[in-house]
Amino acid sequence: MSEFLPFALPEIGEDEISEVIDSLKSGWITTGPKVKRFEQDFTEFLGDFSLYSIAVNSATSGLHLALEAVGIGPEDEVIVPTYTFTATAEIVRYLGATPVFVDVDPETFNMTCDSFEKAITSRTKAVIPVHFAGLACDMDPIITLAKIRGIKVIEDAAHALPTYYKGKLVGTLASDVTVFSFYANKTMTTGEGGMVVTSNPEIAKRCRVMRLHGISRDVFDRYASKKPAWSYEVVAPGYKYNMPDISAAIGIHQLKKLNVFHIKRQAMAEFYNEALKDLPIILPALPLGNSSHAWHLYPIRLKSNANVSRDVFIEKMYELGVGCSVHFIPLHLHPYWREFYALRPTMFPIAQNIFESEVTLPLYTKMTNDDLEKVVSCVRKVFSNG
Ligand SMILES: *Cc1c(COP(=O)(O)O)cnc(C)c1O
Secondary structure, three states: OOOOEOOOOOOOOHHHHHHHHHHHHHOOOOOOHHHHHHHHHHHHHHOOOOOEEEEEOOHHHHHHHHHHHOOOOOOOEEEEEOOOOOHHHHHHHHOOOEEEEEOEOOOOOOEOHHHHHHHOOOOEEEEOOEOHHHEOOOHHHHHHHHHHHOOEEEEEOOOOOOOEEOOEEOOOOOOOEEEEEOOOOOOOOOOOOEEEEEOOHHHHHHHHHHOEOOEOHHHHHHOOOOOOOOOOOEOOOOOEOEOOHHHHHHHHHHHHHHHHHHHHHHHHHHHHHHHOOOOOEEOOOOOOOOOOEOOOOEEEEEOOOOOOOHHHHHHHHHHOOEOOEOOOOOHHHOHHHHHHOOOOHHHOHHHHHHHHHEEEEOOOOOOOHHHHHHHHHHHHHHHHHO
């Protein structure tokens, strides 16, 4: 009897471990030189030195900072897909603004420009496209429309590292801010962590100030020569969202391995695509042309002629020793969002339909070929036994 295969696991190597030990021994355990290096490395990874990378303690914090920096307040509406994690919408509520939920594309599960356009009102101030599973939303029309209508674009790129959209890396597109996640199960990790990326120096400056109590480093630096080292100035009621060096120590080495991780993920997805193609399954959407897929998730859908329901499928996979998951339980089904905004499944027919048949199979770099074969043979077993 082989061991249970969990749904997700991080891949942490000796490099990360010794870098963390180095931080612990150095005495710099909170934000310090390693965060600075990680931010520089991240900008270098994206390959555009006009970008500012700002390390934070989660993508959720980063999204909150981004919305705050573009000036979202209680009178504003922010358009978000219903098919996402609750973080995408909760940050809108942090600022007292109203999330406006939209349905998604039936193949990519991503927000479309069409659904975005239909949701625009005179109060719309921002839109948050989510690159589901690591496949980019069709950003060109979204960004073009947003610019015409004076709407800010904040990309939730928690799944999209690295993802190419029409030859450009997500993070380097013409949106206002892009936010990445380094949560434990994402394509690279710092335990908990995130990165805010923007080409706008004003937004970058505001995020840097607000991530650490509203303490203005610029004000500090300007007078640094005249003021003693203990002096600082608070210019706003900021947050405690800074990334510690202990996390950056992990991130520095994860980032170095990211392209190798990505090649592995891609090969695993290709293996699944081939091995599962004759089953009553809708395989994940594939990238077009000059685009690529980060393969953070491998989301399949059970066809209506499958002889097993989604819930039973997951239960049987578990019994056979394979952890599966569901991405996502759309926000319109969660009590808070459903009740606060009177949301109904009929308002989001596509997302509802996807959710009812969606299963996410395990896909992570620590999986061996035997693990992949095991998943496929278990999927076959579940279908053959009904
Ligand atoms: C994981 C995730 C987040 C939040 O990331 P954290 O780093 O855990 O805050 C936000 N949006 C989406 C779509 C996610 O999957």
